[in-house]
Amino acid sequence: MSIQQNFPAISPSLNLNFARSKTLDPRITFSRTTTATRVNEQGLVEVVSADEPRFDHEYDASTGVIKSLGLLVEESRSNLFNYTEDFTQLPVSGVQDGWFRGRVIPTTESVTAPDGSSGVSLLTENNTAFGEHYVAQEGFNYTSGVTYTWSWYVKPNGRDNVYCKVYTNFNNTQVILNLETSSEYYLTENTFDDITNTKLPNGWYRVSFTSTATSTGEGSVLLGFAQSTTVRSYTGDGSSGMYYWGAQVEAGAFPTSYIPNGIDSQATRNPDSVSMTGDNFSDWYNPSEFSLFANFKIDAPQQSFDTFVTIDDGTTSAKITFYRGNLDSTIRLFSHNMGGIIGTSNVESGLDVINKSAYAIAPNNTSIFLNGNLEVTNTVASNPIVSGSNTIRFGCDAGNGATPNTGRFILSQLTYYPRRLTNTQLQNLTK
Numbered sequence: 361m362s363i364q365q366n367f368p369a370i371s372p373s374l375n376l377n378f379a380r381s382k383t384l385d386p387r388i389t390f391s392r393t394t395t396a397t398r399v400n401e402q403g404l405v406e407v408v409s410a411d412e413p414r415f416d417h418e419y420d421a422s423t424g425v426i427k428s429l430g431l432l433v434e435e436s437r438s439n440l441f442n443y444t445e446d447f448t449q450l451p452v453s454g455v456q457d458g459w460f461r462g463r464v465i466p467t468t469e470s471v472t473a474p475d476g477s478s479g480v481s482l483l484t485e486n487n488t489a490f491g492e493h494y495v496a497q498e499g500f501n502y503t504s505g506v507t508y509t510w511s512w513y514v515k516p517n518g519r520d521n522v523y524c525k526v527y528t529n530f531n532n533t534q535v536i537l538n539l540e541t542s543s544e545y546y547l548t549e550n551t552f553d554d555i556t557n558t559k560l561p562n563g564w565y566r567v568s569f570t571s572t573a574t575s576t577g578e579g580s581v582l583l584g585f586a587q588s589t590t591v592r593s594y595t596g597d598g599s600s601g602m603y604y605w606g607a608q609v610e611a612g613a614f615p616t617s618y619i620p621n622g623i624d625s626q627a628t629r630n631p632d633s634v635s636m637t638g639d640n641f642s643d644w645y646n647p648s649e650f651s652l653f654a655n656f657k658i659d660a661p662q663q664s665f666d667t668f669v670t671i672d673d674g675t676t677s678a679k680i681t682f683y684r685g686n687l688d689s690t691i692r693l694f695s696h697n698m699g700g701i702i703g704t705s706n707v708e709s710g711l712d713v714i715n716k717s718a719y720a721i722a723p724n725n726t727s728i729f730l731n732g733n734l735e736v737t738n739t740v741a742s743n744p745i746v747s748g749s750n751t752i753r754f755g756c757d758a759g760n761g762a763t764p765n766t767g768r769f770i771l772s773q774l775t776y777y778p779r780r781l782t783n784t785q786l787q788n789l790t791k
Contacts, residue, residue: 430655433634518597533546
């Protein structure tokens with residue numbers, strides 16, 4: 361069998377490799393009306409300006425390599441914590457203007473922070489009283505039925521077990537998380553919806569804990585540390601503790617990029633908007649048939665329709681959409697022309713890993729491939745392609761940005777072929 365039979369013989373009419381180029385094609389329109397953060401090439405948290413795209417990176421702890429991931433697209437989120445980088449601030453009026461202390465002594469030390477700056481808060485356990493060792497911030501209201509995520513950066517200084525406790529407006533949930541092994545030890549029957557532990561290259565970790573409020577009102581969360589993997593209440597030794605930086609609490613079922621906040625009621629990062637339209641779209645688009653290859657990563661648990669690519673006619677309904685399902689993590693293809701879903705992968709896409717997917721779009725001949733496997737073939741005679749399409753969008757579910765991105769997704773590569781490739785060629789692209 362010839363090489364041309366195994367791999368595409370035609371050249372793509374659009375080839376966007378964000379992970380390699382770390383730049384935005386000039387034909388793409390990008391906007392975000394606020395500053396935002398990303399992880400840069402050194403593995404540091406970096407603030408970028410409004411309307412500046414973010415090309416994210418990831419530290420691989422097993423190899424020590426910082427990998428380029430691609431273009432980061434996120435929904436809007438707000439950080440409800442104040443003094444997110446200064447845990448020495450005591451509350452003044454008893455509300456959300458400082459940190460309550462529970463058997464810890466905060467000091468500022470000349471240690472390099474996750475953003476490369478010097479000076480972070482060290483929380484040292486006292487040796488005068490028995491109990492939990494933590495900081496907490498109150499004064500904002502939780503809403504019943506809404507899911508919240510608390511996250512912060514920690515670095516061991518004699519203690520390497522994080523302790524988190526939520527109560528009042530949440531089911532009483534207490535857990536100890538070991539930073540090195542990511543083992544979880546629950547001290548209650550209730551559990552968090554999700555816990556993450558991400559290692560950075562400079563000895564820091566970012567941890568997150570997610571839970572859903574069971575009532576409305578002011579609630580509490582303890583951001584603490586533990587003596588061991590099973591002991592969270594004890595008399596401290598007066599010298600052990602942890603460095604803290606970058607606290608965040610946001611309404612959402614997963615942590616997003618860090619949103620710094622000083623002394624505001626909240627700090628908000630607006631959504632990223634990424635599209636290509638008009639002549640910049642029609643120059644490479646074939647309205648009769650095409651193949652689409654996409655490398656993507658979704659850093660979030662199941663959400664409502666995590667869309668990574670939409671091709672539409674500028675309205676909110678006439679579209680063809682490539683997305684992850686809301687009830688599972690299968691990859692799906694939706695066509696307005698054909699009245700709904702025309703293909704669903706047989707297996708779930710991986711979370712927090714790069715997935716390789718490919719789609720053949722043609723009348724009576726549509727296929728989906730995921731990570732080297734043929735997932736579905738659709739032989740319905742109708743044409744799935746929406747007539748009059750003039751825009752491609754990344755991380756948006758409908759035309760005109762009416763339904764913005766509902767998750768956190770990274771697009772590493774998108775390649776568009778103006779022909780229907782063979783199944784063998786599509787399969788080889790996704791291996």
